[in-house]
Amino acid sequence: MTPIIIGAIGGLRTGTRLLNLINPLNHDSSMKPLVLISPGTLNVPEDVSDTLKELAEVVYLKGDLDEHITEAAALLVGGERIDAGFLEKAPKLGIAARFGVGYDNVDVEACTARKVYATHTPDVLSGAVADHTWALILGFMRRIPAADAYTRNEWAKRERRLPFGWDMEGKFLGILGLGRIGTEVLKRSQGFGVETIYNDLVEKPSLEERYGVRRVDLDTLLHESDVLTVHVPLTPLTWGMIGAEEIGKMKPSAVLVNTSRGPVIDEKALTEALKNKQVRGAALGVFEEEPTPLDNPLLGMDNVVLTPHHASATWETRRKMAETAVANIKAYLEGRRPPNLVPEQRDAAF
Numbered sequence: 249m250t251p252i253i254i255g256a257i258g259g260l261r262t263g264t265r266l267l268n269l270i271n272p273l274n275h276d277s278s279m280k281p282l283v284l285i286s287p288g289t290l291n292v293p294e295d296v297s298d299t300l301k302e303l304a305e306v307v308y309l310k311g312d313l314d315e316h317i318t319e320a321a322a323l324l325v326g327g328e329r330i331d332a333g334f335l336e337k338a339p340k341l342g343i344a345a346r347f348g349v350g351y352d353n354v355d356v357e358a359c360t361a362r363k364v365y366a367t368h369t370p371d372v373l374s375g376a377v378a379d380h381t382w383a384l385i386l387g388f389m390r391r392i393p394a395a396d397a398y399t400r401n402e403w404a405k406r407e408r409r410l411p412f413g414w415d416m417e418g419k420f421l422g423i424l425g426l427g428r429i430g431t432e433v434l435k436r437s438q439g440f441g442v443e444t445i446y447n448d449l450v451e452k453p454s455l456e457e458r459y460g461v462r463r464v465d466l467d468t469l470l471h472e473s474d475v476l477t478v479h480v481p482l483t484p485l486t487w488g489m490i491g492a493e494e495i496g497k498m499k500p501s502a503v504l505v506n507t508s509r510g511p512v513i514d515e516k517a518l519t520e521a522l523k524n525k526q527v528r529g530a531a532l533g534v535f536e537e538e539p540t541p542l543d544n545p546l547l548g549m550d551n552v553v554l555t556p557h558h559a560s561a562t563w564e565t566r567r568k569m570a571e572t573a574v575a576n577i578k579a580y581l582e583g584r585r586p587p588n589l590v591p592e593q594r595d596a597a598f
Contacts, residue, residue: 263592281321281581286313290345291326292570299574303581306320317341322577325354330366332358342598343580345573346590348560349373349428350509352482356592363598367576367586371428372568373560377434380559381477383509384531388503389414389475390554417441422473423461424453424490425480425508433477434459445469468508470497475505482509492517495526507559510535519545523554533559 252335268405281304285292288308297306313328317338318520323330323343335341335358343365344354359366387393390413390534398410411557419435423430423446430446434455437444444461446452447469455461469476476498491514496573504527508580514534529551531561535544546552560566576586 267309268349276444282307282319282575283322284308284316285319285324286310291566292324292574292590293404293567296567296570296574300578300581303578311369322580324573324577327353328442329353330359331355332361333438335359335364337360339588343586345576345586347569347573350481352509352591352592360593360596365580365586365596365598366590366593367573367588368590369569369572369576371456372572372586373431373565374428375506375561376562376565378436380533380555381429381433381505382436383478384505384507384533384553384555385477385503386416386473386507388529388531390418415477419474420445420447420472421445422469422476424448424466426450426455426461427479427481428477429507430477431455433479434461435449442475445472466494467497470494471499473502474499475503476503478508480508480512488511488512488514490514490518492520495521498527500526500528501528503531503561505531508534510538510557515546519549521548522546529553533557561584 251293262483274318281299283297283304283306285297285306285308288310300306313323313325313332314337317323317334319340320338321340322343322345323338323341324347326347328352330344332355341362341364344359344367346354346366346368349368351366356366391411394412402408403410405408417440419442421440421442421444423433423444425450426434426446430448431452434444434446438459445464445468446460446461447464447466451463454462456463464472480489486509489512493503495517504513504518510532518530522530523545530546531553533555534557535546540547546554560569572588576588579586585597
């Protein structure tokens with residue numbers, strides 16, 4: 249069998265086969281297939297990757313995937329770009345397994361053309377991202393980051409008072425995209441006394457009946473939301489879908505929240521709107537460029553709450569993501585259809 253490479257974000261752990269990986273031609277094809285894991289044991293614990301050891305040799309590695317892909321049969325990626333050019337260097341690749349639910353870095357059309365399965369890790373991180381979304385919402389509404397800094401540095405001096413925040417009760421919570429994560433955000437809204445509205449390409453009558461959420465068009469969502477939270481995948485249709493025109497339709501008291509993908513919102517337009525007080529504020533866990541540059545003007549604004557792109561970064565969720573990603577690869581190695589194919593490939597059989 250051919251080597252397997254698992255690669256994702258960050259981390260470093262070397263293994264006994266490291267020298268052979270520097271030059272893939274040194275790999276002995278009579279040996280078990282080789283599994284490379286680049287995120288380290290923080291994201292993919294060894295007891296999870298151990299489930300592949302009956303089928304493959306497992307090595308943790310940090311390095312450029314381009315250097316090691318030639319002989320690979322399977323690949324698990326984090327944010328690395330998998331496109332036609334990359335696939336040209338991977339003639340034996342049969343599966344690109346994404347460590348995450350979004351897969352905008354994977355060119356599914358190119359994968360399908362080369363009969364490469366593309367998988368992701370849906371469901372297992374929805375709750376964690378929804379929790380993070382609510383942390384951002386409440387962090388902004390109750391000024392938690394500012395209150396923390398005030399307590400540490402100013403409270404005892406009594407030189408000024410901390411500005412008030414805002415209640416959630418009675419507000420309109422707008423959800424743009426009522427998929428897995430949007431639904432989890434909706435579920436968590438039930439204890440806050442908010443009115444909920446949503447916009448989605450697909451009507452969700454069961455959710456409407458169970459949670460009292462109301463479907464509206466995009467303009468109504470923008471006009472009525474006091475807090476608008478974005479939960480759509482990044483596609484050609486959603487790239488820049490919240491721009492200057494859309495932000496201009498929002499209330500001056502509105503807060504824009506995004507834990508989906510940075511490019512869904514036109515960051516320059518948002519920055520101008522925040523600067524000119526067109527909207528009250530924003531709470532962001534994703535950015536157009538990641539990591540966001542230190543000179544990004546958003547970092548200097550006091551009407552934003554910001555986190556890195558790490559909404560799924562809990563011990564429990566990252567372990568479930570690792571288990572799901574490894575299970576996708578294991579199924580492929582055993583000659584089965586991977587269980588978590590991306591929607592565009594759900595009818596594919598290679």
